[in-house]
Every structure is written in C-alpha cells, then in structure tokens.
Amino acid sequence: MRRTPPIRVLSRALSIAAATLLLAACADTAGDTAQGTAGCEAYQQYGTFKDKKVSLYSGIVAPEDEPHINSYKNFERCTGIQVEFQGEKEFDTQVQVRIKGGNPPDLAIFAQPGLVKQLVETGKAVQAPDTVVANVKKFWSESWQGYVTVNGKVYGAPLGANVKSFVWYSPKEFKAKGYTVPKTLDELKTLSEKIAAGGQKPWCVGIGSGDATGWPVTDWMEDMMLRLSGPKAYDDWVNHTIPFNGPEATGALDAVGEYLKNPAFVNGGLGDVKSVASTQFQDAGLPILQGQCSLHRQGSFYAQNWPKGVNVSPDGDIYAFYFPSKDDTSKPVLGGGEFVVAFSDRPEVKAFQTFLASDTWANEKVASTPGGGWISANTGMDASKLTNPIDKLSAQILQDPKSVFRYDGSDQMPGAVGTNAFWKQGTNWVTGQSTKATLDAIEAAWPK
Template sequence: MRFGARLALAVTTLIVTVTACGAPHGGGSQPRAGQDCGPYARYGEHAGTTVTVYASNRDREADLFEETWADFAACTGIDVAYEGDGEFEAQIQLRVEGGNAPDVAFFPQPGLMERFARAGRLKPASAEVAALAKEGWSADWNGYATVNGTLYGTPLVANVKSFVWYSPAFFRDRGLSVPRTWAELMDVTEKVAASGVKPWCAGVESGEATGWPLTDWIEDVLLRQAGPDVYDQWVSHEIPFNDPRVIRAMDTVGSVLKNDRYANGGYGPARSMASIAYQEGGTPVVSGDCAMHRQASFYAEHWPEGTEIGPDKDVFAFLLPGTDRTSRPVLGGGVFAAAFSDRPEVRAFQEYLATADFATARMKKGPFVSANRGVDPADAATLVDRLSIQLLQDPKTQFRFDGSDLMPASVGAGTFWKGAVDWIGGKGTEPVADSVERSWPRP
C-alpha cells in the first residue's frame, strides 16, 4: 500500500501555491535577494507559468514537499500549485474523466498509473527524465512505471513496509529480545499476551482506502512463507488470488490480527482496528498498552509529537522476520510522479523531481525514504529511514513491491482492500479470497 498521509483521517483539500516567500505571488515565483539559483539553471526560466500537482499527501507531508521545491519554483519562475486529497484514488479518475486532469500526479499505485497510461492520458517521460530514471533507479523500480516499453513516471518516494515498531523500554523491562525468526516473533507475542498486555495494535481505517494495512500484512507474510517467485506469480495472476498458499498466509495473519488475545492492544477487540485510523494504530505502543505495531517506515511521521526514534528512545523498529535468520525479504512501496501535460514547465518540474538533489533535499527536511542510488543514507532524518535506504540499496535484499499497488486498480485498490475489511470483521478466509479472485479482470 501507499506512502504516508495519502491515507487520511478525513476528506480535506489543501491547495498551496509555492513561491519564494511561501505565499501566492501574481505572475510567478521570484528568487529571494541573494539566492543562489545556479543549481536550477539547467531547468530554464519559465516566468509566469503554473504547474498543478495532485496527490494524496497532506498536512505535514505536503508542507515538506512544498518547502523542498520552493527554491526550484522561485529560481525557475514556476508556481507549483499543490493539492493534496485523502480520496486521491477515486478523485483522480473523476477529474481526468471530467477534463480536469492535473499537470502532474503523484501515484501511490503503479496499477492505477498504468490504467491512465494505457488509456493514452499520460504523457511519456521526456528523454531527460528517462535518462535520470535510468541513472538513479534500478531496472525493477523503473519497471513499475513502464508500460509497453515506455516510461511514464519516475519514483518519487519509497518506503519499506516490513517493519515492526516497538518500545525498546517495554522489551527491556520484560526481558524480551528482538525476534529474528517468525517462530521467535510468535514466542514474543505469546509472552506479552501472557503478561496481560495485548501484543499487537493496528488501525486500518483510511477513508476510501480503508483496509490497506491488512493487505500489507497478508503480502508480507506470503512473501516470507511462499517466497518471492510465488509472490510474483500471485501479483501477476499467474496463480489465482485464492491459491492455497495465499489462504495459508491469510490464516497466519488471522491467527494474530483476528485473535482477541493478541489484538487490538489499547483499543479493544481485534475487529476494532477496522474503525481505528491507520495514523493512530500504533499510538498504544508509546503508552505501553501494546507491544508491537507492524507498519511502514513512513509511520515515523505519525507518532505523537515529541516521540523519539532510536534503539534507546521511545520507539524503534525491526524487520519483520522470515522463516530463518538468513532470509531477508522486504515488502515496500512507493509513489511515482507522472504527467498529464507536456508543456516545458511541466517537463522541467518532472525532471527536477527525478534528481537525487530533490530526494536529498527532501530527506534533510524530515522523515523520507528514496530508492535513488544517488542518495546517501547518512542524510536520512531517522535511523529507521537510514536502515530503509540501506536495505533498498543492498543487492542482497529480496525486495518486492506492494502487491495490491501492482494489481489492477479494481482489485488492488478495490476488492482486495474491501475484502480485507470484511475479513477482519469476521468473514471467512476462503470466501473473501474467492470473491477477490472472481473480481479479477478477464482478458
């Protein structure tokens, strides 16, 4: 599933025109006195132009994006009009069909981006953007934004989803060690439950995208139990959605998340997670009412204000373990920038977003992960971000992209998400998996 606050508590819209001073300025942005515009000379001058951007990132995440490209906007003269919407997946389709497409959209699902590319709505990446993409990212990452051999977008944000957040003090006070195998993880789970604390907490409510944290869980466990090859076959529908190995993974997740003894710490019975916003899902870890919260690297943005991250701080994270200590499968996701317009200022903006300079500047402003090979993990804002970048850059990592994001949008962002909510509410595993399988688009 997706990055950051694209999954929101409520439906709101934030429209900001970025200028050098952070407020609207008629006729385009202008550089500040003494500002060094040398780094942006390659993008040309586009005074008086506007580039509209539509995405799911809101609140603090939106602010950090705007702060990052503010100098670019000022030096090139481009006003970047940003709109963040918690209902991005549904609204982008309505806007495009209604003739109101943005110049640039940040897609959290490659499957959704592919739909627009196949429909001829997206513009192919320019030669400059394609060259930057080849330089900065692996073939796998570029492949997520390639349709029929044509590159349409570039990776903007990456995340590692296979993290379990925990309180080091909680573990230390109870003599618990960070587990390195699935069996050890279940042993920790049982010990915490025996102490009277529900070991797991979660929130899966996210507006139109409610359910994605559950699909992440299922994908992560399938990747560990069945391996990368089976995972790939499932995502591409070479094996059916309701394959017995998928059923097994769902039941394994259910043994934790549908178990009232193990979940939902700090909130109530296990099924309560369906009404808990994902941003709040891990909060009980800080108060000691829950031991562990499986969530992506971007969850660093959602801890209560003042929460410190580190091995001896308020919270930290470990990689969700596999069957043995040597395997290191990693589930991740990302956001891709793609354009509906082909004007010079739009191409310049998309080119800037594709650089390691943009990724590094954004990293220095707050929690953020990039899979760009040109970024230095040392520039990461948190230790978890640093670990994420190191994992993404390590050729030994068995990385796989979020399955629901790669599936056809009607399935991944539709029946799978909805089915997961029905499942956590009490519906059986096989009926849910069978229903999703029946919904898969036929050739």
C-alpha cells in the first residue's frame, strides 16, 4: 500500500525493553489463569492477570463481530484478561456521547482518523504506551503511523485495512471479447470507449447510501486527486493548506465527470446519468453479472456484496483490477482502515492494546476469519495464510514497495466537510450541478 518511506524497524533491544516495561506494570496484578497456559509462549510478554476485564467498543456488529471476538480467545486464555466486546450500529454517535458523558470504553475502534484527532484535542484519549508505540513503528509504514499521531505523540494503533482503488469486472467477459486489463488512465478511457462503441454502457455506478448518500463520489474524486496531482497535493488538499476548490480539485472532479456524467459511459443496466444518485451502492455492481455493464469502481469490501455462488477469482465470474495510475511509474492507492484508541491506562488495558498492535494478533485475526474479508497493513501479517482471492490481491497491493498509500480523504476532514458537504454536494453534482458550484459550496463549508 505504498511509496512511503521504508518502515523503520526498531532494534531488538528496544522491543525487549518495551516488553519489560509492560511486564513491570503488570506485576502487581499478575496471577495464575484458570484455563491454563499451554501454547502461550507468544503471550508471555503481556503478563498474567486475575479477574481483570477490558471493554472494547466498536461499530462492528453481529455476525461480523464473531471473527473479532474469536481473535482474542488465546489472549484471554493466556493472560487471564476478559475482553468485553460491544458492537453498535450507532457507534460513531454513541461513542462521542459516552466519552463526553464520562462513561468511555477502555478501548474503541475508529475508522476515521479525523475523529481520533478530534478526541485527542478534547483531552479524553490516552496517549499510547511505549509498547504500543514500538509495535506501531515496527509493523506499519510512516503514513499509517501518521494517522494515529497527533502533535508528535502516538495515540493508537492501526488494525484492519481495505483497498479502495479497485475496478470490478468479469474475467469471462474480458476473455470472450478480447478486452485487456488497463495499466494506465489513458488505457482505462480507451477501454471504456471500446465497450461503449460495442453498444453497451461500460460503467455501472451507484452512490445511494441513506443519510450517507454521495460518499462513493468522494472516493472517485480522491482516487483522481492522487493520480493527477500526486500525494503531496492530495495531503495539502485533505489538510486544507490548498483550497478545496483550487485547480487540483477542479481537475480531479472534472476527470471523474468524464465517466460519471457521461451518458455514453453510464449507467449500464440501471438507467440514465441521474440514476447514479438513486442507485444504492450495494446494488450498483450487480448488472455486471447480467452482462449489462462491464466495470464498477468500488473498494475491496464490495466483495461481500456479490450473491452467494458467484465465483470471485481471477478466472471466475467476477474479479477486480487496480484502478490504474496516470502512467506505470507510480502506484497511488486509496484506502481505509481501523484504529484502536484507549481511554484508560490501566495495566490490563495497556496489555490488550499492545497485543492488538502486534503481528500475533494480525495473524490470529486472519485465522479467525477463514471466509476472508479482512486484511491488515501490518507487515507482520502472513499474507500466505489468506485464502480469499480479493484479500490476496489487496495484500499484494498493500505490501508492494512501489505503492503510495493514502487514507480516504473525507474521513480525515472535519465532519462538516468530509461527512456532510462533500457527500451532499457530490450528489448535487451528479444530478446536474456544475463542478465550480459544487467545489465552491464545499469550500464554504470548511470550518473557519
């Protein structure tokens, strides 16, 4: 997932020192675990506890919560710490209510770096202990480290990751019609024109998502910003050191418009251009299965939306290719992920937080998700253990040293922009509003 500078692996001495500090912190609460400690060598560094509990709050709900809960079983057995996992659909709202009300969880899993920074600024988040910092620096690139670093201090650890720079397609259709996977943006445009010339709308697109309608537009635009202006301009745009309505953003949204607002390119099997706004994002790629469109840009998580029985593989009914760059000299990758942040500094909380930042947990999580659908940018994750073809493809992209990873921009922006004006104005843009009016309105929403 990166062009970012090489990961700085800490010395063995630092790792041992960090583990020693954690063991010392845990010594006064240490005790024998009731279940036994056979096969617990990898967990000895976290210490042993008696009758200690740690609460973990998340937006991950049943049945997706089961792999998470299972990934902590060995940790619980070997350390004696009981993890109380709670998932809630209204997490984004309720976690802030709980924190402001003085009832925060010990740990919480966030998908938005912007919210993490907001909570740090309130003084509620707890700075990560040295053991967590050591793992974060050991197993993640500098770009990922930056998403949990505020004012030079680390406040959490990355967990899962996803790749958003994907285009879904039918390998069987490509083989039958002689299409080839494009390697550059020019080739992507040429392929789209070739499909359209054959009498079929090449793209199927949907941005509907209830109160969050419009977010797929932000992903399209962010991918284009990365490709046309580069990671430095992308970072400046996300941080508002260049205006939201500047020439870089204008060029990116206009480039998206060449696809999403082009009646020759959309909306295969779904309607005209305006149907892009009314089509639910979950349904938007399905016309590929009926041969009504050929291409659908959506992240790796979209793999869960294909109906049961659909063969998702390089030679199957459906697969995905990397959304190509401007040329073959760069490989920008847009993605998202999760981060765990603490609101307590008890020894047992530090121990569990350190475990979540380790390669041990990343591999336990892979093992507890046999059906696939989860990966991490943790370099200690053994990609050879992945079984899902899309997971394998995502990991290959994430671990490619040529890749330049950047986190979803709207998730880093202030809420008034990233999860409000950007979504709403993007929807207005799809249904006819001009690029200038759209970007001017979003710029005006930026907090002064």
